[in-house]
Amino acid sequence: MKRIKYLLILIGFFSIQINAQKKEKDTVKDDIDHRFYIKDIGINDKYSSFGTTFYGEGKIVYSAQNGKNNLLDLFIGTIAKDGEIVNINKVNSLSTKKTYNSNVAFTKDLKHVYFTQSVYGITNTVKHHKDRKATIAIYKADIINGKWKNVQPMPFNSKFYSVGHPTLSKDDSKLFFTSDMPGGFGGADIYFVDVLGNGNYSKPENLGKKVNSKYKEAFPHIKDDVLYFSSTRKDEGLGGYDIYAVKFLEKGKISDRLHLDPPVNSIADDLSYIYDENKKIGYFSSNRSTGKGSDDIFFFNETRPLVFDCFQTISGEVVDINGDPLPFAEVTLYDVFDKEVKKIKTDKDGKFLFEKADCSANYKLVAFKNHLGKKEVNFVTKDRHNADNHFTIKITDDFIVMKRGKRMLNIFSIYFDYDSSKITNRAATQLNQIVATMRRYPSMVIELGAHTDSRGGDAYNLKLSNERAQSTVDYIVNRGGISRDRISGKGYGETRLLNNCDNAHKNKCTKKEHEINRRSEFVITRM
Numbered sequence: 001m002k003r004i005k006y007l008l009i010l011i012g013f014f015s016i017q018i019n020a021q022k023k024e025k026d027t028v029k030d031d032i033d034h035r036f037y038i039k040d041i042g043i044n045d046k047y048s049s050f051g052t053t054f055y056g057e058g059k060i061v062y063s064a065q066n067g068k069n070n071l072l073d074l075f076i077g078t079i080a081k082d083g084e085i086v087n088i089n090k091v092n093s094l095s096t097k098k099t100y101n102s103n104v105a106f107t108k109d110l111k112h113v114y115f116t117q118s119v120y121g122i123t124n125t126v127k128h129h130k131d132r133k134a135t136i137a138i139y140k141a142d143i144i145n146g147k148w149k150n151v152q153p154m155p156f157n158s159k160f161y162s163v164g165h166p167t168l169s170k171d172d173s174k175l176f177f178t179s180d181m182p183g184g185f186g187g188a189d190i191y192f193v194d195v196l197g198n199g200n201y202s203k204p205e206n207l208g209k210k211v212n213s214k215y216k217e218a219f220p221h222i223k224d225d226v227l228y229f230s231s232t233r234k235d236e237g238l239g240g241y242d243i244y245a246v247k248f249l250e251k252g253k254i255s256d257r258l259h260l261d262p263p264v265n266s267i268a269d270d271l272s273y274i275y276d277e278n279k280k281i282g283y284f285s286s287n288r289s290t291g292k293g294s295d296d297i298f299f300f301n302e303t304r305p306l307v308f309d310c311f312q313t314i315s316g317e318v319v320d321i322n323g324d325p326l327p328f329a330e331v332t333l334y335d336v337f338d339k340e341v342k343k344i345k346t347d348k349d350g351k352f353l354f355e356k357a358d359c360s361a362n363y364k365l366v367a368f369k370n371h372l373g374k375k376e377v378n379f380v381t382k383d384r385h386n387a388d389n390h391f392t393i394k395i396t397d398d399f400i401v402m403k404r405g406k407r408m409l410n411i412f413s414i415y416f417d418y419d420s421s422k423i424t425n426r427a428a429t430q431l432n433q434i435v436a437t438m439r440r441y442p443s444m445v446i447e448l449g450a451h452t453d454s455r456g457g458d459a460y461n462l463k464l465s466n467e468r469a470q471s472t473v474d475y476i477v478n479r480g481g482i483s484r485d486r487i488s489g490k491g492y493g494e495t496r497l498l499n500n501c502d503n504a505h506k507n508k509c510t511k512k513e514h515e516i517n518r519r520s521e522f523v524i525t526r527m
Helices: 002-011 425-440 458-479 511-517
Strands: 036-040 049-054 059-065 072-079 085-090 101-106 112-123 132-144 147-153 163-168 174-179 189-197 217-223 226-231 242-247 270-276 281-286 296-302 311-319 330-334 340-345 351-358 362-369 373-380 388-394 400-403 406-409 445-451 487-493 519-526
Touching: 049 101, 049 270, 049 281, 059 101, 072 101, 112 163, 174 217, 189 217, 217 270, 226 270, 242 270, 311 362, 330 351, 340 351, 362 388, 373 388, 425 458, 445 458, 458 487
Parallel strands: 049 296, 101 163, 132 163, 163 217, 311 388, 445 487
Antiparallel strands: 036 296, 049 059, 059 072, 072 085, 101 112, 112 132, 132 147, 163 174, 174 189, 217 226, 226 242, 270 281, 281 296, 311 351, 330 340, 330 362, 362 373, 400 406, 406 519, 445 519
C-alpha cells in the first residue's frame, strides 16, 4: 500500500500526496462577487478523480482511481447540460500492466492522443531523485476506430526525471508539459517543445519566470492563447496547488500571472483546470474538505471573463456627514485577500486616486479620518481597460450615534461632584470634546437634556438637573465660544427614566440600574 500511495504522488507530480493530505476547510469569502460558481459532480466517490480534458464536442476524458488496486485508469464520458458526466466508459485499449494513467491531450483532428503514464526504474543519477522508485512519462497513441493504438514514448522522456501532463497549442504546433528535469527554476517547471512532424520534436524549452518559480508548476492546459496551470508558490497562493493563468502575447512575450478567484482556488490543492470559452463552463480538480474523495472533479460556470493586462483607476472623494470634503483623510486599498495594496491621503479637496488597479477584481476601500472614524466600501472593478471606478465615501463621525431613534453625541453623562452643578476638570474635558465636534459642524444645533435617577426628592432632582444643564450650556458658550442659539439645555430630573427604577421600586434597583437613568443627552436637532 505504501508503494501505491507513492505512485499516486508521482502521477499527481510528486508534490503533495493525493490521498493522504490533511484536508482543511475551504477559504471562500461570502462577500466576494464570485467570478465562478462551482459544484461537486456526481461521479466523485471516496477515491481520487481528477485530470479532465475535453474530447471533441460534448465529451470529456478524466482519470479515476480503481478501488480494487488503487491504479489510475482513464475514462471517457458525455457532458450533460448540468455539467454532470454521464455515459462513462473506460479506456481499455491501453497497456494492461499495472500502470497509472492520467492527464491527456488530443490533436485537433482527434486522431492522436498524448497521455501521462507511470513507468518503472531506479533513478539515482540526479541527486534530488536518488530515492525515487518510479517516474511518469508522456506517451502518444493513434486513435483508430475509438481505440488507442501504436503507443510510443516521447523522445524527451527520461528515466532520470519525470515528464507529464501534456497539453497542445491551438494549432497543435507546440506541446506543453511539466517536468522536474535538471536546469529548471524549482521542484517542477512547465516546458514546451515544437511538434516537427514524423515523430520529431524540438529540444524542451523552459517557459521562464512568468510561469515557473522556485516552487512546483504542473497541470498545464492551453485554451487558444491562454495557459492555465497550477503552482505551489507560497507568496501568491492560498495554499497547496493554486490555479493561475497567463496569456501568450506577440513576439513571444507572456502576460503577468492572474490568480484565479475563489471558489476555484482554496487552501487545498486545486489543479487540472480546463475551460470552454464559448459555453463559459469548465472543470477543475481539488482535494478540498467539502469533496467526497481524495480528489474530486468540480464543474464551474464563469460569470465574468479573465482580463489580461487590463488596468483601471480608482478615484473619488471623502466627505463628512454634510457632504463637505475631508482633506488629508487616509484611504487604503485592499485586495480580495485583505492584503494592503496601497495607502494614500486625500488632497486639500478631499479627493483621492489609485492609478493602477486590475480589471474585474475584488477590492476594498477603507477611508479614515481622526475623530470621525472610518468607512469601508467593497466593490468589483469594471471589465474594460482604462475604466475609472469612482466613489464618494462619506465618513460619519463616531462621536455621533443613533439612540432611541434620535441622533445624539456619543457621550453618556457629564460628571459632577455630589450635590453640585460646578464644572469639574473631568467634566471640562468632556465638554471640550463636544465643543470640538460643534466646531467641526458649524451648522449643528444641540438640545441638552440632563437627567437624574429616582433617589432623592423629586423637586430636588429637578432643580439640580436644571442647574447642571444650565452650567453645561454656559461652559460651552462662554468657554467654548459656541453661539448660544446653537445650544440649549433643560433639566428633567427623574421624569424620564429609562427603566422601572421609579420611586416605588428604587430600593429594589441596583447601583448599575440607577446609573442608566443618571445621564446627559446631547440631542442633535440640526446638522
